[in-house]
Amino acid sequence: MQQIKGLIFNVQRYSIHDGPGIRTLVFIKGCPLRCLWCCNPEGQLARPEVMYFRNYCTRCRKCVEVCPAGAIKLRNGDVVFDKNLCNSCGTCVEVCPNNARKLVGMYVTVDDILKEVLKDMKFYARSGGGLTVGGGEPFSQHEFLKELLWKAKEYSIHTAVETSLYTSTNLISGVMKHVDYLFVDIKHIDPVKHMKLTGVSNELILNNIRYVIEEGLIGPKDFVIRIPIIPNVNDDHENLKGISEFISSLKYEVSVELLPYHELGKHKYEALGRDYPLSSLTSVFIPPKEHMIKVIEFLTSLGVRIVNT
Ligand code: SF4
Numbered sequence: 001m002q003q004i005k006g007l008i009f010n011v012q013r014y015s016i017h018d019g020p021g022i023r024t025l026v027f028i029k030g031c032p033l034r035c036l037w038c039c040n041p042e043g044q045l046a047r048p049e050v051m052y053f054r055n056y057c058t059r060c061r062k063c064v065e066v067c068p069a070g071a072i073k074l075r076n077g078d079v080v081f082d083k084n085l086c087n088s089c090g091t092c093v094e095v096c097p098n099n100a101r102k103l104v105g106m107y108v109t110v111d112d113i114l115k116e117v118l119k120d121m122k123f124y125a126r127s128g129g130g131l132t133v134g135g136g137e138p139f140s141q142h143e144f145l146k147e148l149l150w151k152a153k154e155y156s157i158h159t160a161v162e163t164s165l166y167t168s169t170n171l172i173s174g175v176m177k178h179v180d181y182l183f184v185d186i187k188h189i190d191p192v193k194h195m196k197l198t199g200v201s202n203e204l205i206l207n208n209i210r211y212v213i214e215e216g217l218i219g220p221k222d223f224v225i226r227i228p229i230i231p232n233v234n235d236d237h238e239n240l241k242g243i244s245e246f247i248s249s250l251k252y253e254v255s256v257e258l259l260p261y262h263e264l265g266k267h268k269y270e271a272l273g274r275d276y277p278l279s280s281l282t283s284v285f286i287p288p289k290e291h292m293i294k295v296i297e298f299l300t301s302l303g304v305r306i307v308n309t
């Protein structure tokens, strides 16, 4: 039987931050959210695309000569890339001598991925690690996700999923049958502000968090809520208090991880020909340790159990 193919944009081995032990991370491409601070913008669109890293380009013109779509032109000695004309054939990537062009997004079968994942079985066994599927949004390709997790479990590999849970509720239990560990983000408690910051309301997300707990689809030891801390965007007391009230209303006590804002993905926006969404918000900053300590102290005083202090 022909296997379904999934679109991924990265496989990363030896991760120690995305679930127990040493893990292999698979990044699914495509996401219904557009978080303003997203550090993986190459994971948002559900199609392959080409990134152009201008700093590495020596204007050698090789890509201009081979592009069959006329998407790359030379103008006043500079290379100009029209993404709208690009069909992601990858020809320019192959000829570029400086790795200034990168094709992100490849269609793979579950067996293709498992071949990579199985390479580190001895590390998983020693560390209690396994496979983590993130993105992008893993549920945006739920059939592929389900098959990948099911097959991983056939090899007794521990499985984790990092998701926004912005997905149809009736798709969740089929996937969760094969999930050992779950991370879900809460980005803002106010649905209107959530819409402004991510492009979608949070109602479905909060309902789905309650659903996975109340249906017993994941236990308290294996469920982590993550809160990105974006100074002057979502770290005000009103929002943190609202999130803590939601968490304390859940059927069991959930562990929380805080994700401090960083700008490691900023250069990728330029490579994708897009503006960095937070560049107009000058009040945003990378939170220093003292700032995070204040956030931790406040949340802890509200009864939130933070596990990555
Ligand atoms: S991926 Fe193909 S179509 Fe796109 S710029 Fe490169 S050569 Fe041209």
Ligand code: SF4
Pocket (backbone or CB within 6 Å): 056, 057, 058, 059, 060, 061, 062, 063, 064, 079, 095, 096, 097, 098, 099, 100, 101
């Ligand atoms: S092939 Fe690479 S280095 Fe040469 S012009 Fe194109 S992007 Fe620049």
